[in-house]
Amino acid sequence: MTQPEIIKKFKEKGYKITPQRRAIIDVLVKSGKPPTAKEVLRKVRVISPEVSLDTVYRNLKLLSEMGYLIQINLRSSERSRFEILKNGEQCHHHLVCIGCGDSVCLRQCVLSEQDLKAIKEKGYEMVGHAYEIYGYCPKCHKKK
Amino acid sequence: MTQPEIIKKFKEKGYKITPQRRAIIDVLVKSGKPPTAKEVLRKVRVISPEVSLDTVYRNLKLLSEMGYLIQINLRSSERSRFEILKNGEQCHHHLVCIGCGDSVCLRQCVLSEQDLKAIKEKGYEMVGHAYEIYGYCPKCHKKK
DNA sequence: GTGATTGCAAAGGGTTTGCATTGTC
DNA sequence: GACAATGCAAACCCTTTGCAATCAC
Numbered sequence: 001m002t003q004p005e006i007i008k009k010f011k012e013k014g015y016k017i018t019p020q021r022r023a024i025i026d027v028l029v030k031s032g033k034p035p036t037a038k039e040v041l042r043k044v045r046v047i048s049p050e051v052s053l054d055t056v057y058r059n060l061k062l063l064s065e066m067g068y069l070i071q072i073n074l075r076s077s078e079r080s081r082f083e084i085l086k087n088g089e090q091c092h093h094h095l096v097c098i099g100c101g102d103s104v105c106l107r108q109c110v111l112s113e114q115d116l117k118a119i120k121e122k123g124y125e126m127v128g129h130a131y132e133i134y135g136y137c138p139k140c141h142k143k144k
Numbered sequence: 145m146t147q148p149e150i151i152k153k154f155k156e157k158g159y160k161i162t163p164q165r166r167a168i169i170d171v172l173v174k175s176g177k178p179p180t181a182k183e184v185l186r187k188v189r190v191i192s193p194e195v196s197l198d199t200v201y202r203n204l205k206l207l208s209e210m211g212y213l214i215q216i217n218l219r220s221s222e223r224s225r226f227e228i229l230k231n232g233e234q235c236h237h238h239l240v241c242i243g244c245g246d247s248v249c250l251r252q253c254v255l256s257e258q259d260l261k262a263i264k265e266k267g268y269e270m271v272g273h274a275y276e277i278y279g280y281c282p283k284c285h286k287k288k
Numbered sequence: 289g290t291g292a293t294t295g296c297a298a299a300g301g302g303t304t305t306g307c308a309t310t311g312t313c
Numbered sequence: 314g315a316c317a318a319t320g321c322a323a324a325c326c327c328t329t330t331g332c333a334a335t336c337a338c
Contacts, residue, residue, distance in 0.1 A: 310320090
């Protein structure tokens with residue numbers, strides 16, 4: 001999605017549009033490699049220096065619950081990376097290096113009808129999902 | 145798998161069998177709901193009181209890398225739960241409550257031929273994988 | 289005896305939270 | 314003006330690590 005589209009959705013849901021929020025979404029939309037929360041902060045501060053890490057986290061959580069953000073579980077000292085779904089792009093998943101935290105896009109979403117049915121049956125309200133394959137990338141494999 | 149089977153695999157790989165290791169595997173094999181690392185510690189201490197949390201973590205990591213343990217990413221204050229693959233049971237995945245950390249088994253493994261091909265192409269050495277659907281369980285949904 | 293394993297204690301680090309303040313609508 | 318959002322600082326707490334001592338083989 002583009003930044004204006006997301007902003008519009010926020011307004012529709014009654015959320016206020018602050019400069020910080022605008023900047024955070026902007027950074028996420030323009031990011032290549034999915035950034036960590038800290039990396040988002042670093043980039044956001046170039047635009048508006050007075051943003052705090054907890055605001056980044058609060059907005060990441062919000063974006064995630066609204067379904068515009070993929071949260072990648074890294075399982076290394078870096079816990080998570082965050083990726084905005086591009087326009088027209090389906091949800092997709094990642095091959096993750098548990099050594100250096102590098103990740104490679106894998107394939108389209110694996111959510112199945114069967115899963116959706118199970119979610120309904122169990123009475124869960126879905127917020128997001130994740131599919132990761134963990135391993136060592138060629139570089140980290142050699143280091144071991 | 146059963147505890148003796150896993151012990152045997154450890155021996156084959158040249159790992160030593162300590163009482164702590166034996167107890168940790170025993171607890172995992174007998175667990176119903178996948179425990180957190182701390183819960184494993186608590187149960188292990190009933191058998192052998194002198195086990196430390198870091199030893200639990202070290203063995204969980206080992207079991208995970210050997211492919212006998214599913215690590216579930218919870219994304220709540222509880223980070224992970226751990227589940228030994230039962231005998232003859234295929235790998236499976238979970239529907240996870242981000243409120244209370246409760247989890248429900250979902251379905252068989254989603255690893256595809258396509259994924260394995262991608263892993264090979266990228267030169268990764270696979271260690272494990274995870275597929276989780278996050279949401280609020282009926283109880284936590286009401287609380288919000 | 290040798291090298292893996294453990295316990296201890298401390299550090300590390302991502303993420304969350306309470307509260308007063310600020311800013312959007 | 315009301316209420317959401319922010320900044321600050323501190324807390325939280327899971328997980329990892331270094332190191333000396335211990336133990337399995």
